[in-house]
Amino acid sequence: MAELDEGLEAGGIPQVLTFGIPSVGEILAERYQLEEHIGSDSLGRQLYRGIDVILRRPVAVVTRYPGGESAKEMLAAAVAASRIVHPHLVGVYDAIDEGGRAYVVREWVDGIALRDIVASGPLDAGRSVAIAWAVTDAVAALHGTGMAHGNVHPGTVLVAHDGRVVLTDARADDGATPEADIRTIGAILYCALTGYWPHAEAGSYSAPDGVRDSSGALQSPRQVRAGVPAHLDSLVADLLNPDLPLPSAESLAGELASFGSFDEEDMAAEEGGGRVDFDAFDSAAASPAPPKPAGRKLAVGVVGLLVLALAGTLAAARVLGDPATPETSSSGPPPGPSSSQQAKPAGQPVEFKIDPSKVRIVDPAGDRTEVKDAAKTVDGDANTVWKTDRYNRADFGGKKPGMGVWIDLGEEKQVVSVKVQLQTPGADGELRMGTQDLGSGSAQDQQTVAQYRAVGSRQGMNATTFFNGPEQKTRYLLVWITKLPKDSAGGYRASIGEITVLVQ
Structure with missing residues (x-):
């Protein structure tokens, strides 16, 4: 399936000559x-x-x-x-x-742009918040380096078929500012909740303008459609109000994460509640709403699977260019179902015995002094641990993007869940899956991190955290730690006692 949009809007006359365009096959x-x-x-x-x-x-x-x-x-x-x-x-x-x-x-991202998803109808509050949180988290990472994205809109927000929400196509022109990024995140929320894009407040875009009253004032999401929680409606209105100060991306991410716990009366009209979790993707059949999480527990790394299930035939469509004039491909058979749509195998999940010799530490930016003791993470004893060095900051002292534990299951397995036990709570992490063993070493570890796809993420992980999703066939796993918790000595380090994998 083709990658969709990537922020390249079709239409209009090119402002530069395009002679010498390369040919397919070059x-x-x-x-x-x-x-x-x-x-x-x-x-x-x-x-x-x-x-x-x-x-x-x-x-x-x-x-x-x-x-x-x-x-x-x-x-x-x-x-x-x-x-x-x-x-x-x-x-x-x-x-x-x-x-x-x-x-x-x-x-290359296989997926659907937000603009094409909402073309078939707006999303509920939980899914809208999850997408906005992922975008905000990405923008916060950019702002932390002094860079603004400058191009946040429904065409550069992709919901990938592997479960990721991905922000694409940053620009570095003079109009790219942190304030403009935050304003357009408010517009992303408005678009997800209503299907409209507020042109005057967030910049011109080919999606239909936000709904306005007789005076031209933008109507809030709650006025456009029923079922939008009042406090979420207020947040969107504040972000789009040019007279109000804007929060930082980091603060906004925390605010959005707090919406992972809606009041019962606020969420009564929402399908599936405010929780975006792997469990919701196990079956297309209706099921009781799962319990509400507290605090920052939005599993945004997999919201794409849920959105794709709702999008129906959009998952089989190839939509290119401007949303006003979508181009679809009618040749050839439609793609097969995503992993979230496949039937569940019979039988109950069982714990897979991991061979300690097929576990290693991935440390793409380190000096290789922390790659020992990987086998302790799968030896059946939570008291024997693999530890990182102690750092002076949660981001590995600013020296590396993360570290992780790589696992070879020996052959392709239908993975149901991955349980990670940490001695110190508070770490941020991801579960990634890959198709190749790229070898051990700094260069090989960099390729592993780049090529393995994220299928789930957690913030502020407690001593026991589940990466639990739809069954996915894979041979290689990577438990990837992106932020270290603070330990009792005042430094920052992660300590993993045991990793348990359940398979069908």
């Missing part, structure tokens, strides 16, 4: 083979689906003619984004300026 930089031309935008950029012929992985290639000064903004944004590894930001692999042309190579 290999750029002796590495990136162009497989399919997806579309072009009004800035003269072309989006291709390609393949990295060295690593044999799919990539997206965005070209621009000419290169040089006219491509400076595109390349600068790509270089800045490439320095950030984050589960909700599209991965940038390469940026090349050949003078006559420039191109950016990045992660």
Whole structure:
């Protein structure tokens, strides 16, 4: 299935000449083979689906003619984004300026843009908040480096078929400011809840303008549709009000996470409640609403599977370009069902005995002094632990994007859940899955982190945390720690006592 949108809006006359456009089959930089031309935008950029012929992985290639000064903004944004590894930001692999042309190579994301999801109807509060939280978390990571995204809109927010919510296509022009990012996150919430985009408040976009009263004032989501919780409605109104101060992205992420616990009366009209969890994806059949979590427990890394189940035929459609004039592909059979739509295997899950010799520590930016004792995480004794070094900050002292435990199950298994026991609560982490054993070493670990897809994330993990999702076939797992908890000595370190995997 084709990657959708990536922020490249079709329509309009290109502002630069596009002569010399590469042909399908051409290999750029002796590495990136162009497989399919997806579309072009009004800035003269072309989006291709390609393949990295060295690593044999799919990539997206965005070209621009000419290169040089006219491509400076595109390349600068790509270089800045490439320095950030984050589960909700599209991965940038390469940026090349050949003078006559420039191109950016990045992660290929199979999924659906938010604009195309809401075209079939707005989302409920829980799903809207989960998507907005993921976008805000990604924006907060960018702001932490001094960079603004500058291009947050329903076309650059993708809900991937592997369960991720991904923000794409950052821009580094003068109009990119942290304040503008926060304002447009409010518009993302408005769009998810109503299906409309508030042009005057957040910038022009091809989706229909927000609903307005006779004076031209924007109506709140609660006025547009029933069932929107009052406190969520107020948050959206505040974010879109130019007369009110805006919170930081980090503060807004915390505010959105608090919506993981709605009042019963607020959520009575919402399907499935405010909790976005793996359990909701096990079956298409209706089930009782799960219990409400408290605090920051939005499992946003997998909201895409739930949205895709609701989107129905959208999951089988290939929607390119501007949402006002979607292009669909009618040739060939429709794609098969996602993992969330497959029938559950018979039988109860069982614990899989992990071979300690097939476990290792992934440390892409370390000096390899912390990669010992990996076997202690699967030896059946929670009192024997693997520990990181002690750092002076929760972000590994600013020295590395994270560390994790890699597990080879020996053969492909239908994974139901992964339980991680930590001695000290408060860590942030992800569960990732991959298809290859890329080997051990700093360079190999970097490739592992880049290529393995995130299927779930947790913030402030307690001593026992479940990564629990729809059964997914995989052989390789990566429990990836992104933020360290504070220990009793005043430093920051993670200590994993035991990892347990349940399979069908």
